[in-house]
Amino acid sequence: MKRFFNAAVAATAVTLASTVPLTSHAQAPAWPSKPVKIVVPSPPGGSTDQIARAMGQKLSVVWGQPVVIENKPGAGLTLGADYVAKAPNDGYT
Numbered sequence: 001m002k003r004f005f006n007a008a009v010a011a012t013a014v015t016l017a018s019t020v021p022l023t024s025h026a027q028a029p030a031w032p033s034k035p036v037k038i039v040v041p042s043p044p045g046g047s048t049d050q051i052a053r054a055m056g057q058k059l060s061v062v063w064g065q066p067v068v069i070e071n072k073p074g075a076g077l078t079l080g081a082d083y084v085a086k087a088p089n090d091g092y093t
Helices: 002-025 047-063 075-086
Strands: 036-040 067-071
Touching: 036 047, 036 075, 047 067
Parallel strands: 036 067
Antiparallel strands: none
């Protein structure tokens, strides 16, 4: 039984070690490569808008891309949520 266990551990170690070179080549391209849009479902000037703008300024410095804050107020926040739900699924909204 111990021999089987040792063989199973060795086989697992070899399998895991052989996948390491594969993961080094599977890297995503640099993101973001174009401006990012943050949708705020409340009117401009509110606390949520101010927080989003402060966060957008910091993120634009880190990412090296502009971060656009777009306010979509109304209908109990559902206009903004609907806008985001219908936006392209590209990670930029």
